[in-house]
Amino acid sequence: MLCIAVGATDLALWSHNRHADSLDSARTAAVVAAERAVHDILSYDYRTLGADLVRAKSETTGLFAKQYAGTASTLLAEAKQLRAIVQATPASPGVVSASADEVVVLIFVDQASVKQASGQKRPTTRIDQSRVRLTMTKVGGAWKVSQLAAL
């Protein structure tokens, strides 16, 4: 009788610990993916735009994937015309919330851009400081961006 009771408690605790550990690995994996994704999504070079967009798209999922695909085509035209080069530098990502298959990450991103419209003598440069909140969702073992918001 006692064996069954203790055994059942062991099982419950073991399950609890395993769940906590899976949350830890979810956090770690999602953060790594978020940092890479935010760089790929917010950076682009008019000379390699096709490849840039394909790579970024592969890191998105769900509704956001559709939204991104939509903005990407507009971006394609604009970027080429402005000869735009944007370099996004993410700073240390922080976890806002985590579950086994969804992790919300906050990242401060600096976007350095160089643009030159035709007829402009010199290119214009600027640095945009943004606060990006990404929702990372586990899709087939990989963590992808299902939502992206600039706060």
Next chain:
Amino acid sequence: MDVAALRSDELVQRRPSGAARVVTIGLLAALIALVVLLALLVIGASTRNARSAARDAAAAAARNEALHLTTISYRTADADLARILAGATGALRAQFAAEQAHFADTLAPDKSVSTGDVLAVGIVHSSTSAARADVAVDATVTTTGSSGKSQSVLKHYRMVMKLVKLHGHWLVSDVAFAGAPQ
């Protein structure tokens, strides 16, 4: 009494008791093993719970202090500064303690009122005694000139906070602003 009959009775009694003893010993061994396992699992669970609680507490402390740092009024300057000091330690506390004497005076001329709004808090890393948090916080700063005209400015902050747990409380020891200054 029939000695032979007695002996066979004893034999009949001994066989099941022998088997029962083996089973009892086996169960006891299993029980001991399960109890040892229980102790190990409890320790493991307690560690995980402590880390989880620390993460949540550090995030809450970061949120509160970010709000206090951005919610300051010339009317309640001393009380507002006291609130900031209560949530601070180390370098941050020293910084504000040094300003304590003049704090109200710097806000009074412009009748400066700041209202903070914490948009998100992310834990960069945490242990049961220290943490680092990113806080996205906005502040609406309203100033009133001598003419009586007031203007409002919306500021967007990217705070990177260092926190430590002291005497059971999570306190912010440092606040930096992320990225290149603009």
